[in-house]
Amino acid sequence: MHTHSEENYLKSIFKLSQLGRKKVSVKAIADALGNNPASVIDMLKKLTDKNLITYEKTSGAQLEAEGLAAAVNVVRRHRLWEVFLKEKLEYSWAEVHEIAEQLEHIRPLDLADRLDKYLGFPEFDPHGDPIPDAKGKLQDTKRMTLSEIECGQVCRVVAVKDTSTDFLSYLQQLDIGIGTQLTVIEKINFDNSVKLCMPNGVITTVSKKFAESLMVA
Amino acid sequence: MHTHSEENYLKSIFKLSQLGRKKVSVKAIADALGNNPASVIDMLKKLTDKNLITYEKTSGAQLEAEGLAAAVNVVRRHRLWEVFLKEKLEYSWAEVHEIAEQLEHIRPLDLADRLDKYLGFPEFDPHGDPIPDAKGKLQDTKRMTLSEIECGQVCRVVAVKDTSTDFLSYLQQLDIGIGTQLTVIEKINFDNSVKLCMPNGVITTVSKKFAESLMVA
DNA sequence: CAAATAAATTAGTTATGCCTAATTATTTTA
DNA sequence: TAAAATAATTAGGCATAACTAATTTATTTG
Numbered sequence: 001m002h003t004h005s006e007e008n009y010l011k012s013i014f015k016l017s018q019l020g021r022k023k024v025s026v027k028a029i030a031d032a033l034g035n036n037p038a039s040v041i042d043m044l045k046k047l048t049d050k051n052l053i054t055y056e057k058t059s060g061a062q063l064e065a066e067g068l069a070a071a072v073n074v075v076r077r078h079r080l081w082e083v084f085l086k087e088k089l090e091y092s093w094a095e096v097h098e099i100a101e102q103l104e105h106i107r108p109l110d111l112a113d114r115l116d117k118y119l120g121f122p123e124f125d126p127h128g129d130p131i132p133d134a135k136g137k138l139q140d141t142k143r144m145t146l147s148e149i150e151c152g153q154v155c156r157v158v159a160v161k162d163t164s165t166d167f168l169s170y171l172q173q174l175d176i177g178i179g180t181q182l183t184v185i186e187k188i189n190f191d192n193s194v195k196l197c198m199p200n201g202v203i204t205t206v207s208k209k210f211a212e213s214l215m216v217a
Numbered sequence: 218m219h220t221h222s223e224e225n226y227l228k229s230i231f232k233l234s235q236l237g238r239k240k241v242s243v244k245a246i247a248d249a250l251g252n253n254p255a256s257v258i259d260m261l262k263k264l265t266d267k268n269l270i271t272y273e274k275t276s277g278a279q280l281e282a283e284g285l286a287a288a289v290n291v292v293r294r295h296r297l298w299e300v301f302l303k304e305k306l307e308y309s310w311a312e313v314h315e316i317a318e319q320l321e322h323i324r325p326l327d328l329a330d331r332l333d334k335y336l337g338f339p340e341f342d343p344h345g346d347p348i349p350d351a352k353g354k355l356q357d358t359k360r361m362t363l364s365e366i367e368c369g370q371v372c373r374v375v376a377v378k379d380t381s382t383d384f385l386s387y388l389q390q391l392d393i394g395i396g397t398q399l400t401v402i403e404k405i406n407f408d409n410s411v412k413l414c415m416p417n418g419v420i421t422t423v424s425k426k427f428a429e430s431l432m433v434a
Numbered sequence: 435c436a437a438a439t440a441a442a443t444t445a446g447t448t449a450t451g452c453c454t455a456a457t458t459a460t461t462t463t464a
Numbered sequence: 465t466a467a468a469a470t471a472a473t474t475a476g477g478c479a480t481a482a483c484t485a486a487t488t489t490a491t492t493t494g
Contacts, residue, residue, distance in 0.1 A: 089335055255442090
């Protein structure tokens, strides 16, 4: 099928396009993969030749049907292996990702289906992300505001309700953006403020107003 | 640590040296890996520079301590994954090898130890080959003649007791050599002849005399 | 033992997938 | 809007790990 590297690019484009706009910039991909933008261009050309993506100079990359299917499949394999590593081999939440990065490329494709069955068809990976089914259908996660999330739950930012500069710059200051994973540590009854754990482990408390302005899934 | 390719070469050298002499020829490695002899030479030089093997022009390759340890570790990982694929994912005897070829390279090394524990510290893989323990110690398999093998058991040829040309050329004709896997299908009471299944699925019947001349493990 | 055969080696090539440095486009922003 | 900053692109290179073709070294065998 596709090389490991091609799969990694497709996965990155998929994840980035899930967040922001449809067209994914070269820089975004380069940052996501830790590669040089020049290398990204090389690969985008290759993926275009294979009809996996649409890409024209200066515009961003966008997945074609076949590329999308391949990307979702990689995500599926990745998340299934994460469940395996966590549930069966007792790896911690933090360790599973890196190992799954390798396991996600193992062939044949029916390996994922067997693993899926063996694991009891899990719907979410250890990070709370939904696992696409064998047909590539992604659970559509219900969107809600951060204020509705229960204590201890993990969610990720999917949109903002308030687009004021004040709110956006505050988000930027907190290093929260579309896609950021947030864990709700505590909900303060007194004023409905919410204590959050950031992906890097930093703990922040945000106000009720803030929590009601952020859409998560 | 080492690249996938390096690991594959080390594993090959290990397996080949387990059978015949200590020094493994370029051609043997090339045949085992399906690579060109020229490619093998390139890699032998690289492995020599890394002190993983000893290799001088025209002589064969021999594993150094570090290379041996790495090779045994790859074998261990390979066989553990085979057990997983067979026992947990219900793959057939025949399918597990190819998939394990990929899985054996996944890092970190402690993945194998966790898998080992999870599988209940199995001693043999689905082909009947012993699984090295975490310290790299290989179960020393007891050698016996083919005639002593029970019905249904899998074994592999480790030596010949009879070195006559007649016997050796008969072996060659049957395509049986050192390392060949044999499955004992049936033992005929009448004359103690043995019905064998070859790795390619061909069924052959051999005499008592033959079975007593072949050392297996 | 010398010719024939087989094995080992060298030299040069290729495809992947990455890189740096230099250049060109596009956005920002003053 | 023009200069500055950021992003995209091109050109050229490098390492890995394979290859082919030509050559040298070893081993068989007549």
